[in-house]
Amino acid sequence: MKEKTLEVCGLTVCIPTEKGVIRPVNDVSLEVPAGSIVGIVGESGCGKSMTARAVMGLLRSPAKVTGGSVFLCGREITSLPEKERRNLRGAEISMIFQEPMTSLNPVMKVGSQVAEAIRLHTACSREEAKARTLEIFREVEIPEPESRFSCYPHQLSGGLRQRVMIAMAMVCKPKLLIADEPTTALDVTVEAQILNLLERLRDAGTSVLIISHNLGVIAKVCDYVYVMYAGRIVEQAETKALFDRPEHPYTRGLFRSVTSLREGCETLETIPGVVPNLLRLPAGCSFSLRCGQCTENCRQNIPELLETEPGRKVRCFLMGKEGAE
Amino acid sequence: MSEYLVEARNLTKNFPAAGRKTVHAVSGVSLQIREGETMGLVGESGCGKSTLGRLLIRTIEPTSGEVLFRGQCITGMKDSDFRQYRRDMQLVFQDPYASLNPRMTVRDLVAEPIETWRLCAGRKEVTQRVLELLHAVGVPAEFLYRYPHQFSGGQRQRIGIARAIAADPAFIVCDEPVSALDVSVQNQILNLLKELKTTRKLTYLFISHDLSVVRYLADRVCVMFLGKVCEIGPTAEVYQHPLHPYTRFLLDAVPVPDPTQRGKEIRLLKGEPPSPADPPSGCRFRTRCPYATERCAAEEPALRKIGETEVACHLAGLLTER
Secondary structure: OOOEEEEEEEEEEEEEEOOEEEEEEEEEEEEEEOOOEEEEEOOOOOOHHHHHHHHHOOOOOOOEEEEEEEEEOOEEOOOOOHHHHHHHEOOOEEEEOOOHHHHOOOOOOHHHHHHHHHHHHOOOOHHHHHHHHHHHHHHOOOOOHHHHHOOOHHHOOHHHHHHHHHHHHHOOOOOEEEEEOOOOOOOHHHHHHHHHHHHHHHHOOOEEEEEEOOHHHHHHHOOEEEEEEOOEEEEEEEHHHHHHOOOOHHHHHHHHOOOOOOOOOOOOOOOOOOOOOHHHOOOOOOOOOOOOOOOHHHHHOOOOOEEEEOOEEEOOOOOOOOOOO | OOOEEEEEEEEEEEEEEOOOEEEEEEEEEEEEEEOOOEEEEEOOOOOOHHHHHHHHOOOOOOOEEEEEEOOEEOOOOOHHHHHHHHOOEEEEOOOOOOOOOOOOOHHHHHHHHHHHOOOOOOHHHHHHHHHHHHHHHOOOHHHOOOOHHHOOHHHHHHHHHHHHHOOOOOEEEEEOOOOOOOHHHHHHHHHHHHHHHHHOOOEEEEEOOOHHHHHHHOOEEEEEEOOEEEEEEEHHHHHHOOOOHHHHHHHHHOOOOOHHHOOOOOOOOOOOOOOOOOOOOOOOOHHHOOOOOHHHHHOOOOOEEEOOEEEOOOOOOOOOOO
16 A cells, blocks of 8 residues: 555635625545655636645635545644644645736845745755755756746746746755646646656655646546536546546536647537536535436436445446447 | 739838837838638737738728728828728727627617718617527527626627628728637637628628637738738648748647647747747847848848748748658
8 A cells, every 4th residue: 555645624614794604624634755756637616726725724714624644654634733834834735826926025035035945944054055945946957046046936937937836945945735727827838847847756756736727737647636616626537547548527518618739629628607606506416507417316316426446436327338339 | 903902002001109119010001802702810919910900991000001992092092082981991890798888788889880970870770680680699589688797608799790790891801700709619619700701791800819610701911020011822721831930839839639649749939939029130030030041131032932832931832741
């Protein structure tokens, strides 16, 4: 059995609103084995970023973890006092975000920002921190690291900024890197470079949890994939198995919606309707409103996430029954 | 009558930048769009594709060069003369959140162009016309008096499209119309745009950084790099047999949703894109091009025809297939 870098069990996040309590993350369990890249895929509002923030302990009030536990290398971390969690962040577990411009300090030189992270977590002098920063800049392939050290974020391109973010996240060699839509704001040629970099990090021993809406990104780098819809995991499987044969009606719809680069077609497949409002979720399966195969049972009861074959779980009443494709 | 609906002749647009520098956003671009066709415009951020789109419908004035609409030069035309053309050219924006006035109801938003052009007399008739338009873009009639914030991104984009087609234009520039939307909703909007094109006899310039989206919609595609056209040709031809090295890199870089393709090592572009404030001499792609020769630095390649495609590369046709 492989060691698990991250294990999340029954994680639930609640946000009280004027119109009632919503659960953007609802009973989510997932794991990231050591030395692997795991993906969470889903549309906006499905709870994928919220899951990541909950794991980091970075939820903004009034969002709160109300159930479940998070284990980092076997150690439960949600019950730790805030001070200890802060020490974990950056040292053991790091996160990079979609838009590097909003997560870097605009009035601080990028080199100093990375050096600050080093000095926060290790006892070392300014000179050592600077040397280490230049070294990590080289590792993430930032050209001319010496001159980039004293640049401000706005002087760098989007791709370079994301590299600085990755450098900052990686500089203390964390066990887990959470990448929330790391390439969404970038051009395709830069995206390919960044994905390549994430793969090299994995090979160097860091486990990665990637959050993305882009199935191309998931297919390219992930070993295992979780599909989220309206706060719940609806399907999980190894990447090859999932892309070979998606089973949940939502996953199937998502895969059919992907436009092909190689061949044209007359009309594009769509999933009818829109993602449901979390305040007005249907009583039964949350996908029932958009599902072509929905039955009375689906409208009334919430299906369990059940194993359909080794390594794959699906949350749908129709699995294994007649009528399912 | 010209065979082209819209024609750009040697268009250039420079913007002043900090430190007395000049950003060469669009440099000497010539482009012809035929009536009824969809021209895809692809390229990475900062390559000038949005600027070009805006130049074509004259929301900004070019530094030099001219734009012809139905054979008539509209560059430098008096505003009073230009007014009759304005109705024929519309724009659909990327961000449906930012492009609709949050304090106007859907009815008033869609009625605005109808009233501006005095297409209907009387309030009732205007509302009737608004309802027809909402029906055409798939927004239910009961939403007539709602405000933009009460809609999802996809619905808002439908309202933006209703506004664009309200005055029966001939030419619409769609500037990244689906990049802010989720995949499942993206396709609904793309299908709608394709349907409207046929039913309303529209001509599109479809700007996108997403190559698969362009593949679906465009009849011809134009690839830009740093303010210059690299390659223009029939979409299927360009995607299957890209001639310009940059087009190849661009197509290769798109992550394919098929994990079995993963082992296939793709070549990555090295280095950083050059700055549009200080473009390299000769071919603008040469500093990143693995095939670049001395000639590429000395002499700027002009567009030349190979088959049905036009390409600006000294080496095009000499390079081996991928």
